[in-house]
Amino acid sequence: MALTNVLRRRKPFLAPPTFWLLSPAVVFLVLWTQVPLVLTLYYSFQRFVLVNPDLRGFVGFGNYLSLVTDPAFWVSLERTLVLVLSSLGVTLVFGLALGLLFFQRFPGRAWMRTLAISPFFVMPVVSALIWKNMLMHPVYGLLSWLFRALGLPPVDWLAQYPMLSIVAMVAWQWIPFATLLVLTGLQSLPWDVLEAARIDGANPAQEFRYIVLPHLARTLSVVAMLESIFFLSLFAEIYTATSGGPGLATTTLPYLIFLKAFAEYRIGVAAAGAIFAVILANLVALFLLRFIGRNLRAEAIG
Amino acid sequence: MKRLRPWLLSLVGFLASFLLFFPILWMFLTAFKREEDAFSFQPILLFTPTLQSIAEAWTRSDYFLHVQNSLIASLGSTALALILAIPAAYAMAFHPGPRTTTLLLWMISTKMMPPVGAVVAVYLIYRSLGWLDNIWGLTLLYAAINLPVVVWTIYAYFREIPAEILEAARVDGAGVKEEILRVLLPVAVPSLASAALLSIILAWNEAFWSLILTSAQAAPLAVYVASFKTAEGLFWAKMSAASLFAVLPVMVMGWVAQRQLVSGLTFGAVK
Numbered sequence: 214m215a216l217t218n219v220l221r222r223r224k225p226f227l228a229p230p231t232f233w234l235l236s237p238a239v240v241f242l243v244l245w246t247q248v249p250l251v252l253t254l255y256y257s258f259q260r261f262v263l264v265n266p267d268l269r270g271f272v273g274f275g276n277y278l279s280l281v282t283d284p285a286f287w288v289s290l291e292r293t294l295v296l297v298l299s300s301l302g303v304t305l306v307f308g309l310a311l312g313l314l315f316f317q318r319f320p321g322r323a324w325m326r327t328l329a330i331s332p333f334f335v336m337p338v339v340s341a342l343i344w345k346n347m348l349m350h351p352v353y354g355l356l357s358w359l360f361r362a363l364g365l366p367p368v369d370w371l372a373q374y375p376m377l378s379i380v381a382m383v384a385w386q387w388i389p390f391a392t393l394l395v396l397t398g399l400q401s402l403p404w405d406v407l408e409a410a411r412i413d414g415a416n417p418a419q420e421f422r423y424i425v426l427p428h429l430a431r432t433l434s435v436v437a438m439l440e441s442i443f444f445l446s447l448f449a450e451i452y453t454a455t456s457g458g459p460g461l462a463t464t465t466l467p468y469l470i471f472l473k474a475f476a477e478y479r480i481g482v483a484a485a486g487a488i489f490a491v492i493l494a495n496l497v498a499l500f501l502l503r504f505i506g507r508n509l510r511a512e513a514i515g
Numbered sequence: 516m517k518r519l520r521p522w523l524l525s526l527v528g529f530l531a532s533f534l535l536f537f538p539i540l541w542m543f544l545t546a547f548k549r550e551e552d553a554f555s556f557q558p559i560l561l562f563t564p565t566l567q568s569i570a571e572a573w574t575r576s577d578y579f580l581h582v583q584n585s586l587i588a589s590l591g592s593t594a595l596a597l598i599l600a601i602p603a604a605y606a607m608a609f610h611p612g613p614r615t616t617t618l619l620l621w622m623i624s625t626k627m628m629p630p631v632g633a634v635v636a637v638y639l640i641y642r643s644l645g646w647l648d649n650i651w652g653l654t655l656l657y658a659a660i661n662l663p664v665v666v667w668t669i670y671a672y673f674r675e676i677p678a679e680i681l682e683a684a685r686v687d688g689a690g691v692k693e694e695i696l697r698v699l700l701p702v703a704v705p706s707l708a709s710a711a712l713l714s715i716i717l718a719w720n721e722a723f724w725s726l727i728l729t730s731a732q733a734a735p736l737a738v739y740v741a742s743f744k745t746a747e748g749l750f751w752a753k754m755s756a757a758s759l760f761a762v763l764p765v766m767v768m769g770w771v772a773q774r775q776l777v778s779g780l781t782f783g784a785v786k
Contacts, residue, residue, distance in 0.1 A: 231610050234602035234691070235618070238662060241599055245659030246625040249633035249640070256635060311531060319524035327770050329532040331539055334769030336720035338741045339758045343538045345744075346751060347545065355541065358558055385538070394785050397777045401786060435784045446629040449722035449737070453744045467631045467723075474635050475727065484635050491632040498627040502620055505782045509616050512674070 250491070256484035263478035276485035286486070288461045289469040293493075295376060296383070296465055297444040301437055303384040308391020308436065309429070313421075315392065316399045326396075330389035337386065341453035344382045345371060375455050375462040382450050387443075391436050398432030399425075438501040445494050466490050539762070545755035553752035568752035569759065577731075578739070582760065584650050585735040588725075589718035592657035593665075593711050599658070600665040600710070605695055607666075608673035609681060619670065623782050626663040630723050641728060650733040656724055661714040668713065668779045672706030673699070709775030712768050719765045736761040 260272045280286050315326045332340065348355050351369035360367050370378045407424055415423070448467050451457060457464035457472065464472070467490060474483035545553045547564040572578060607615050637656065638647075646652030676699070684698045700707070722737045729738055740761055743754040769776070777785060 230691070231606040231612065234606035238599040238603035238622075238666065239618070241659060242622060242625055242662055245637075245656060246628060246633060249636035250628065252636035252640075253632060314524070314528060314531065317524050319521040319528060321525055322528060325525075325528040325532040327773070328536040329528075330773060331536055331766055331769070334716060334720070334766045335539060335762050336722065336737050336740070336765070338722050338737045339542070339762055340538075342740065342743055342754060342758065343542050346749075346754065347541060348538060353554055353556060355558055358556075385535070388535070390780075393773060393777050394781065397785050432785050435781060439781060439784075442627050442629075446631065446723070448630075449726070449741070452722075452726060453741050456744075467629065470631045470634070471727070474638070480635055480639070487629075487632045487635060490629045494627060494629045494632075498624060501627065501784065502624055505623060505784050506616065506620050508783055508786075509619065 253484045253487050253491075256480055257488050259481050259484075261480040261484075263480055272481065276481040277488075280482055280485045280489075285461055285464065285469060289464050289466045290489075292376070292461070292463065293445065293465040293467075296379060296447065296463075297441055299376075299380045300383040300387065300444050301440055303380065304387045304391045304440060305433060305436060307384070307388045308395055309433070311388065311392040312395025312399060313425075316396060326392075330393055332386050333389035333393075335386065337449035338453050340382055340386055341450045344378070344385070345454040349378060371455055372459060375459060379450055379454065379463050382454065383444065383447060387440060390440070394432055394436050395429065398429050402428055435501070435504065438497050438504070441497045442494055442501070445490065445497075466493070539766075542755045542758060542762070545751055546759045548752050548755075550750060550752045553755070554749065568756040572753050572756035573760075578757070580732075581734055581736045581739040584653075584729075584733055585719055585737070585761075587650050588654045588657055588735050589715045591651075591654040592661060592718050593714040595655070595658040596662045596665040596714055597707065597711060599662060600669055601695065601700070601707075604666050604669040604673050605691075605699065608670050608676075609678060619667070622663045622666055626660070634723075634727060637724075638727060647728060648730045648733045650729070650735075653725060653728055653733060653735070656728070657718040657721065660721070660724075661717055664717070664779050665710045665714050667782050668710035668775065669703065669706055671778060671783060672703055676702060706775075709772050710779065712772040713776060713779045716765050716768055716772070 257276055258271060258273060260268055260270050260275065262268060311329060315322060315329070335343075346354070349357075349370040351357055351367055351372070354370075356370065357367040368374070402425065407420060410420055410424060446467055447465065448471070451463050451465060451468050452471075455463040457468045466486065470483050470486040470490065473479050473486060546569060547566070548559070548562055549565055549567060552559050552562050553568075607619060641647050641649075641652055644652070680698060680702070681694050684694055689697065719735075720737065722741065725735050725738050726741060729735070736757075740754075740758055743750075743757070
């Protein structure tokens with residue numbers, strides 16, 4: 214005890230150069246993430262068209278103005294919200310159901326769980342191709358075969374229900390993520406409370422409603438926040454499966470910014486759109502960071 | 516009823532996992548079909564497996580270029596992220612100051628910034644540096660993108676290690692370098708491995724940046740596979756064969772790392 218006290222007191226003298234240990238990582242992160250962000254903000258106030266680089270200069274809120282007067286921007290904003298909210302709803306419901314299922318004990322549980330979470334590890338480009346071609350192809354796709362077998366008219370999924378198709382792909386990839394998190398959350402289930410409730414004669418539905426669900430509220434809200442942040446940036450699925458179409462049906466904000474920057478070469482307008490995207494993501498990220506920060510501080514003290 | 520319950524659950528579990536895994540299974544099967552069997556009006560379940568499509572996909576002159584690019588980008592970025600993260604995590608875990616939590620939160624917050632927020636600027640910077648379609652440019656970017664996850668995973672593990680181990684080494688006259696290399700790293704191998712796995716998976720599957728920053732020379736597998744979105748996408752067997760290697764290795768890594776994945780991707784928000 215005395216010895217550790219001595220060591221504690223001497224710590225400042227022995228303390229390593231924290232600054233030099235931290236700064237490589239910090240500088241690297243600043244260069245690759247913060248500098249581009251600041252530059253984007255700067256470009257968003259510039260007239261800047263790549264095909265006509267001589268025409269540059271400060272335009273104030275001109276880019277923002279041309280963005281908000283563009284109907285495509287509002288469509289993309291609405292499409293983004295539809296995509297995020299529907300994918301969120303589907304993954305939360307199925308993730309909760311599967312999490313509860315794989316929390317039970319039954320033969321073969323471990324490898325079944327492993328198979329069920331596999332879609333999360335498939336690269337989004339491949340997922341989109343599998344769904345677009347092999348499952349949703351209007352003539353040769355498996356779903357079309359299934360519909361024919363059931364005597365139903367075949368559906369051209371990506372043409373008739375483009376957003377629904379994208380949501381299906383996204384949900385397929387992210388249900389495993391929600392399932393994994395729910396499983397982790399269930400690990401700390403208060404068994405004594407559950408036991409007491411059972412002795413008091415609570416049925417499984419009541420157990421779920423009054424004990425399990427409140428216990429999972431924290432987990433589910435973290436899932437919702439994390440997924441919102443990821444879903445706001447979905448790109449590969451849309452690029453691969455629909456290219457934003459038909460029309461603007463699946464043109465979300467990231468895809469619109471991509472088009473403005475790399476199809477129309479309007480850097481200024483794209484940058485203004487990017488600032489909107491950052492604000493949108495930050496609305497969620499602030500809550501999530503507060504959550505993470507509270508955990509960190511609690512652990513630093515306890 | 517009591518004795519039947521596990522088996523009923525097994526049945527439900529099997530159906531659920533089969534439905535979720537089926538698209539992947541179907542792609543794997545298709546990779547072993549001939550083109551005419553893959554693209555058929557009636558799905559063909561019984562077929563003579565052939566390596567023809569895989570051989571065709573792999574013997575394309577540029578296939579291994581893309582494999583190589585994927586390997587460089589994912590392994591290189593992970594190595595760099597580890598080199599940067601280990602000292603930082605050490606400093607934050609064992610020598611916390613009043614601003615440590617804020618610093619860590621700031622690092623995590625960079626992971627939450629949407630990539631489109633930076634894409635225009637990164638593209639223009641890379642263009643003026645001549646780094647477009649350059650695999651090392653992409654590798655550096657991936658290292659920055661995955662750095663917060665790597666730092667967090669290692670930091671969370673370091674924090675569990677009792678400081679006494681280090682103090683003992685310090686009394687024996689070990690410097691910071693020896694402390695990290697001789698004492699800490701051998702103990703931390705599991706966390707380094709899971710951080711590395713996570714970072715490799717994320718970099719391997721990444722598509723937004725690689726689609727925008729690379730074309731022919733530096734394209735990783737994700738970009739190559741994405742090229743099947745056009746007319747070539749009708750060659751399903753070849754598409755599946757090309758995807759096989761893009762999916763299988765990281766899927767196995769994902770199976771191995773599924774538990775650590777939760778901690779790494781949620782930054783400890785779910786426990």
